[in-house]
Amino acid sequence: MEKKIYPKVWNLDKVFMGGGKSSEFLDHINRLEALVLDLEGRVHSLITPLSTNEVMKVVDLIENVGNIRLYVSQATSFITCLLAQNPKDQDAAILRGKIAQKESRYEKELSKVKKILTYTKEDVWESLLETEELKEYRFILNEWRENADKNLSEEELNLISDLMVDGYHAWGQFYNDLVSGISVKILINGKEENLSVGQAINLRSHPIEEVRREAHYVLESIWKEKEELFSKIINHIAGFRIQVNSQRGIKSAIEDPLKKNRMKEETLNTMWAVISKYKQPFSNYLKRKAEMISGSSMKAYNFWAPVTKSNQEIKFEEAATLITEHFSQFGTELEGFVKQAFYEGWIEAENRPNKSAIPFCAGFPLTGKSRVFMTFSGTFLNVLTLVHELGHAFHNHAMKSVNALNKRYPLSIAETASTFAEMIIFDAAMKKANSKEEKLFILDEKLKRSVMNFMNIHSRFLFEQRFYKERNGGIVSAHRLNQLMEESIKEAYADSLEQPSIYSWVWTPHYYITQSPFYNFPYTFGYLFALGIYVKAKEKGKEFEKDYLALLRDSGSMTVEDLVMKHLGEDITSEEFWEKGMELCVQDAEEFIKLTSS
Template sequence: MQSPLPQTWDLDKFFPGGSRSESFGKYLVQLEEDLKELHARLRELKAPQTAGEADTLLPVIDLLQRVVLSLREAASFTGCLAAENQHDKAAVMLGGRVKAIEADYATALTLFDDLLTRVGKEAWAALLANPEVADITYPLEERRALAADKLPPEQEALINDLAIDGYHGWGELYNTTVSKLRISYEEKDGTVKELSAGQAANRMHSPDREVRQKLFRLWEEKWAEHADYCADALNHLAGFRLKLYERRGWQELHKEPLAINRMSQETLDAMWSVIEGGKDSFLRYLERKAKLLGVPKLNWYDVEAPVGEGSLTFSYDQGAALIVEQFRRFSPKMADFAVMAFENRWIEAEDRDGKRPGGFCTSFPASEETRIFMTYAGTASNVATLAHELGHGYHQHVMNDLPALAQDYAMNVAETASTFAEMVMADAAVKAAASEAERLTLLEDKIQRSVAFYMNIHARFLFETEFYEERRQGLVGTERLNELMLSAQKRAFRDALGEYHPHFWASKLHFYITEVPFYNFPYTFGYMFSTGLYAEALQRGEAFEEQYIALLRDTGRMTVEELAEKHLGVDLRKPDFWQRALDLSVADVEEFLRLT
């Protein structure tokens, strides 16, 4: 790879000029015109009843898929602009316009779904038998079934329109709140720095406990100052969802997120049950880590702190080289993809003010490219995040030639691809460590991710479930939100910590994402599913690369239970697969205990 690698992404490849791009303005106009045409066709088209009439649906399906790709392209562009510079007001305005187009598309999708429900049995069978829709039969059948479980299309369309300034508006308010947040931090030399939320979050992984503790105090205080705004947003987001569920006649809180993730309640219960039964090993790890850090119990800000060679850092070029090297041991194609992403400026990694916190990978499917966002500070955790997001990018890369509806894979399997890439890199790095001290550091960083998925994410799931139950009865105040968060954290961590993070509900963006409710358990599913996949990779050797690609390409075309049965021969509704995955994580803990 070239050196030094660029650390800023290229968005001009899509639309030159950023938030002032004339070409993007024209692109949105064309997208709006295509949407108008889609609406008109859907209103004019009569639902076919006979086999001979089935082909009348094909032009509408083609137009809808073209709109999907264009809309994803537009949303990715505005999302990238807003993330790279939270002070770019023009980007925020463009994002609002795209949200409005998305609402208009959601209305068109409602009309499309209603049309599918009215197609006659003979015509439906003929449509699904048509080779032109072979790759999208599952999403078509899924849309037809889900539509029958919703309100009449006119009411669903009205909800979509009202959601722009209501439901989604509260999510935007949260984003604005975060963009204004600044933490004044005094360095040991007396200089004072104004840290954004993203910069402060990175600094809380410092090997210096005094730094972590000081920043955590400031972090909690700052979120306490903003808590009322966050509580308003969270309450109204939940209230909107609950009222919608009530009108649709849905009683189960997890009905929508499970449907979105194409998984059953039995699978979710089996996964959490195995995790609950295996937490003792992770409690031993937390106890040992506390001893190594010289404290009676870990506090929240200690859980992700490094041990051993805590100063182990990687320049951006070193981190990139490590990722490519480890990817290549498993999959030359995945390594080649990573090289392309690094060299062609698909990654925004520069550590600077004004960027939003966190990391993500977003797709530009019409251009068949992706873009990755993060703030790289050189920690082992940063390298893992970079590998994680490249895994997302590779997932999209192998699906680029599929129809738009077949590319619509759920969050849980999306997180499978990303955490699998992270695991390939992390496990190989541990095995190739130059010394016992380096091995310990890398192994401990790997275990931290297990703790995050089995305990931190579990706390989020427990909190959100309890919060929604209470929200049915009315607004939930800031203090009560803190209490619910503390209770969930203590239960998930089995009271293993000395101090917790009561304002975590305010500081975590995931609770405020309007597109996906319960933006938590899919992460744990993805982590455990990818762990099981990794075990398969170790057994199957070189043959697994093509099998893995085949699995990824099927993620938008079946339920997760069907996916696991077809490609792995396992039943996710039973504990066996989950236990094997957990055992691999426990083996890491046992090795850590041996090394320390």
């Protein structure tokens, strides 16, 4: 059988030829500028609709808004990819500033549009949404109307938008640049190696405990050395957000992310309540794993450690073949998609220094393709990261036929597609396992995901809740941030993790994402939601792929409660829904204890 060779370095020239000096990309920027100018002109002459006779005026306007969003997304994704592969790319950094300015102007005009629409009389509004031309935009237009900044004048909206570019968002970019520029020296097999943060973090799954421990404490010393700088960054990001929320009449930091995730607070509280009830099985797993490795309690740097010696190196080509084979058993659409991703060079996987530490998927909606970024060093954990990001890319693929305004889905649903992809690989690997050691290895990786979602992400949520509460009263010191992190980890892990990283607030990039606070609970939501979907997929086989694609396509045009009710017939404000997914995870924990008891 002929051995397949897949590129490990992505092909960005198929998006825009020439990287940061691309003339094609400059043409794209010029086209975006023309679209923004056109929108500014339209909004300047826009008046509140008075009857359904003005429906085409509204249609033209929102289609222009949607078109700009596609152009901005295409440009932002390209620049993100350039800076990830080379954080010192000055051309890309300059382009990032240009796009940020145009996006800021676009957001200003969009805020004006939303505000003008709020003045439409209720009967006229309902009549407009019933027209054939606007029916498919009903959800997003109602969302605009409900979330419009009614409390702010046009001048205040413009000021906030201007400040976001070089103030608010700049802090988030500064954080990414700072982390990307850090290198650490770690002793591996008697040889000192100079590694990026991403490469050092990958050592958490190294089979030798001394390497894991050293990587952990070397990074901890770096974070301690720079904690004051990072505390300034996180305080400035949170402080700006609190001030803007206050002006907009938003009372708590969680209110905005709930709206963006199209989720009720009742749903979120129910999910965490169920998770809090089921901590013990996962505490038992951590204790048993610790006993297998080197002690009676789980040390933080041993959490990702392999429990058996079956942690062989997996070559990138082998990973590609494995993923393609198992995705094909789920459906032809997913199989064709993943083959295209590997053959056409969508994936940046090369293990090299001086690249970003953060894996991601970047969507290019104008061309209907994506790019996946990661560092592949040959572990099963890397395979799962690759699969996770390909899940995001498949979601983008499913949305190709959806109109521009309905393409944007909430973070909670985005994590569903990625987690669902992981489940395919886990299930397939478990079926192929021929020994107790292999089964333990796979179960351990699955349980790591459960612990991450039910304990680690819960700690992030608790930390952010407490941080914002204290930040309302002023700057929170680095010392106090460490305390809050330690308290949150202790509670979320039910006191079953020893020597945790109190600097998790430093190296967890999600706290520094300026698009949204609480970039944590969507992962847990997506994880449990994906488990429920996967059960149905196993019941129906390849026939389910059509239903799955329909669910993904609807993900940008309804609340999560309505989406689940429509496609699964479930009420997610009830504990019963969440307990179904939780039961599968508890079974994994019990199976792990059983297999390690003999």
